[in-house]
Amino acid sequence: MSVTVAVSGAAAEAVARHVPQLVADGVAGRITTLDATLWGPAAEDEASKRLGWTEAVAVSTPLVDDILALREALRAKGVTHIVLGGMGGSSLAPEVITNTYGVALTVLDSTDPEQVRTALEDRLTETAVVISSKSGSTVETDSQKRVYEQAFRAAGIDPTERIVVVTDPGSPLDVAARADGYRVFNADPTVGGRYSALTAFGLVPSGLAGVDIAQLLDEAQAVSLELALDTPENPGLVLGAAIAGTSPLKDKLGIVPDGTHIVGFGDWVEQLIAESTGKEGTGILPVVLDVDSYEVTAGLPDVQIVRLVANERETREVREGEIEVSGTLGGQLLVWEYATVVAGRLLGINPFDQPDVESAKIATRGLLDARPEPAPALFVADGIEVRTSGGLELADESLEGAVDALLAALPADGYVSVQAYLDRIAHPGLAGIRDALARRSGRPVTFGWGPRFLHSTGQFHKGGPAVGVFLQIVGASTEDLEIPERPFTFGQLIQAQAAGDASVLAAHGRPVLTLTLPEVADGVATLRDRIG
CATH class of the missing domain: 3.40.50.10490 (Glucose-6-phosphate isomerase like protein; domain 1)
Incomplete structure (x- = not known):
């Protein structure tokens, strides 16, 4: 097989509980034959126009x-x-x-x-x-x-x-x-x-x-027949049941590259799963991790670890409670797409729409049209401007105190989302604060570069479970860049995207801490020192 999925613990129990019914219902074959009724009447219209990916190899x-x-x-x-x-x-x-x-x-x-x-x-x-x-x-x-x-x-x-x-x-x-x-x-x-x-x-x-x-495409083709068959070994059915069928639901999915030859797969899976499942107050939040990340060994009851491993490790015993996936890149792309729509069926949601993505775009357009002055900072600490929204209240005027207040707003089953509206090529080290915040909070932490995460996990933030708290890190560029024949610049656009998303999160009752860095390089160094 070009893709292998191995399960243990709660994931194995979920597979044993759900896969026989998925097979009996003919789910794999019905996905492959473009059956739009699999996700209920409310999803049928959208699903009828969004199943072409099952034929992508032939079409492409x-x-x-x-x-x-x-x-x-x-x-x-x-x-x-x-x-x-x-x-x-x-x-x-x-x-x-x-x-x-x-x-x-x-x-x-x-x-x-x-x-x-x-x-x-x-x-x-x-x-x-x-x-x-x-x-x-x-x-x-x-x-x-x-x-x-x-x-x-x-x-x-x-x-x-x-x-x-x-x-x-x-x-x-x-x-x-x-x-x-x-x-x-x-x-x-x-x-x-x-x-x-x-x-x-x-x-x-x-x-x-x-x-x-x-x-x-050949790699994807090699797994296509297996994905179309309603058998207990179908990797799409097994993986979909493992990630969405645990009871109670482990709704944070820690994705750990551990020997795989595939580079950066977690970032792609993050969008696929978060945007497909994060709606109607439910969903699965992917958390991209390393092998030594806090969440991997913390034993958090709502975190399901999935390791991406090398093919030669297929016969090794799976770590207790984990999922292991191995295989070719083309094969895994298709398997995870099948698994995601299977997860949507188990969760009872439409895996093809993204009803909350447009809200941030509308807010951005409104800010670009009106071009209001930024709200004044609550205070400035170490050269960094501090603002809050979504009901977040601060007890003292320090960066440490502001971050502590955000983490104090975390529900017991919550997560922290760090959103950096900065040059990700110039400041890759900023992502290191993710691990520090995970250890400090004892909860899963995601890290996304803005505005690209708006097209990825942004749907989950508004439509998924209301248990997230949000740390925005925004640059105030001193060297802007014009956009030809547009009344706004790149700097104004990214500022509006950050402010627009913060306003939508606040409207959904999500606590937001916004840190603006007038001097980006100095501000990044300060944050890494104070948080990381």
Whole structure:
């Protein structure tokens, strides 16, 4: 088998309890034959338009030759550097694919002006850019396209020779790009963004960067038949039952790479599961961990650990209470998609919609239109501005006191979400505060870079269980970057995204602590010293 799932403890009990019924109900076969009734009447309309990912290998295979031909044509023109402008599923899957294959790809999934500027200044004359947006109206990717068009023209390069568009047929981006003469790859419109890893969204940037995308599809094809069969060994049924069928539900899923050859898989799984299941007050929150993270050995009753292991460890006894998954990248992409929709059936929710994602976008647009002055800080400590919302009250005016107050608001079954609206390439060490906060709080902690997490875990934060507390870390850029033909800058956009999300979280009664860093480098160092 190309993918193996081993279970023990509560996960094994869940598999024993649920898989026989899933098999009896013909769930695997019905997913594969596009049966939209599996998730109940309320989900049927959406599901009827979102099951195309089960046929992704067959639909995507004809794209391979076109992608490889374009890669050779670009290389013949001296293009050796591929940039991807995309968000959510449009960027997370290509990042995992290229990292796993050891192929260079610059992923620009940010509106931070420093991160955008750094990408623009990197080998522009040798660069081609993939602009990837399912809806064709994503503000981040539209802004990235505009700034690259301007940069190419300033360098005497025709943008239509260097920008490749991936979008759904008939989207605003599809119509405009074709009219302007850009090369366009259309993706299957019956596949939602977070299920699109094996469609044009995953394949075009990865293939142009140098990945053997035919092999990736072959890996997925190798597990397709097994996933379609209603048997107790079906890895999609087993994994779905293990992650969503425990009783009581272990609704935090700690994802631990432990010997796997796949690089960064947890970030892709995080979006897939959080956005698919986090709604109607329920859901599963993925927590991306390392082997030595606090949550792995803390024995928290609501945390289910899943280890991604190497194939040669298949026969080793699974650690008590854990899940172990091994296999190829293409195989695992498809298995986890099946497992996620199986989890949706067990949880009683629609795994294809994202009803709370749009709220943050609407709040952002309102702030960009009105451009209000930021609310005054409650106080400034160590050069960092401190603000609160969502009912969070502070007892003293210090960074330590502010963080203590946020952690004190944690329910017994809660989690902490750290959201850093900063240049993730320049400040990777900031993620180290995740471990420190987990040890300090004794609870699971997620870490997301803004605004990309808004297209990932953002749905869970508003639609999932109301047990999260939120730490926003926001930069105040002194060197902004204009967005051509837009009335706002990149700096104003990322500030509005942070403020908009905070307002929506507060409206849902979620406590939010916002720390603004007027001097980003100094502020990051201070936070690592005070928290980490």
